[in-house]
Amino acid sequence: MKKGKATFGPADFPAFAGTMAVERVATGFRWAEGPVYFPAGRYVLFSDIPNNRIMRFSEDDGHVSVFRQPSMNSNGNTIDREGRLISCEHSGRRVTRTELDGSITIIADKYNGKRLNSPNDAVVTSDGAIWFTDPAYGIGGFYEGIKAEPEQEKHNVYRVDPKSGDIKVIADDFVEPNGIAFAPDEKKLYVIDTGFTDGPDNPSHIRVFDLDVAAGKASNSKVFAEMPKPSITDGLRCDTEGRVWCSVGWGDPTEDGVRCYTPGGELLGKIHIPETVANLCFGGQQRNRLYICGSTSLYAVYTSAQGAMKP
DSSP: OOOOEEEEOSTTOTTOOTTOOOEEEEEOOSSEEEEEEETTTTEEEEEETTTTEEEEEETTTOOEEEEESSOSSEEEEEEOTTSOEEEEETTTTEEEEEOTTSOEEEEESEETTEEOSOOOOEEEOTTSOEEEEOOSGGGSSSSSSOOOOOOSSSEEEEEEOTTTOOEEEEEEEESSEEEEEEOTTSSEEEEEEOGGGGOTTSOOEEEEEEEETTTTEEEEEEEEEEOOTTOBOOOEEEBTTOOEEEEEBSSOGGGOEEEEEOTTSOEEEEEEOSSOEEEEEEESTTSOEEEEEESSEEEEEEOSSOBOSOO
């Protein structure tokens, strides 16, 4: 069993729980991404992007199976307020919803009559609106999607209205918007910019916005946390105390793993993983088990924190 370790910073770093062991609970993937936990079934769904499939890890007995193949090179996944799967698909260049009967509904595939780039990650606010990022990673080659020219001039963050289905741009000044999450009270929106992958002068950081769910707006953007270049962060989630947990990887292997920040942006500590980490989510019956997508594997660790109820 492959294990990681925690680097403890301030005393209130909430990673420690019991015997504190990072377990590799599943392996054999090409690029694991986009984990989401379904409490009703006690399983985690996550994307294996190059293998064009969504995998399922059953928490009760550790069984791993294919949930969907082909998956249209799905990347980020989340769950809406009715327990339905929301997926960002690279080769489909769209955001979809898997209905309770198994059928698939297209939520967004165009903006202003032009195809989206390659939706990457999504969240759902309490009013049912779907917020998602749209960088160009999925159309840059054939490994994680289908190579194509972008039709959107910019790489935007979008919101889909829950009633009308209208799509509007929330932010248009990202180089490559990536992971997305919001605070438990829905007053803050966090969006990662991984523009550093496109050039050394581009950002590798998390930005935070003031969020107005009722108005469907995000404003007053500022940098929440800078990443240690050449590493980047990819995905993030919040716990019930508003702390931000994010992946770190790609550049410096000594940084590979998970970082935890206070709501004010102070680094609390790290969990080191022996592979580049893409994304993470909280799961378990008490929402205190952190599931971590490494390059080829799914890892899990029990924490003393609880994931926010909202995905």
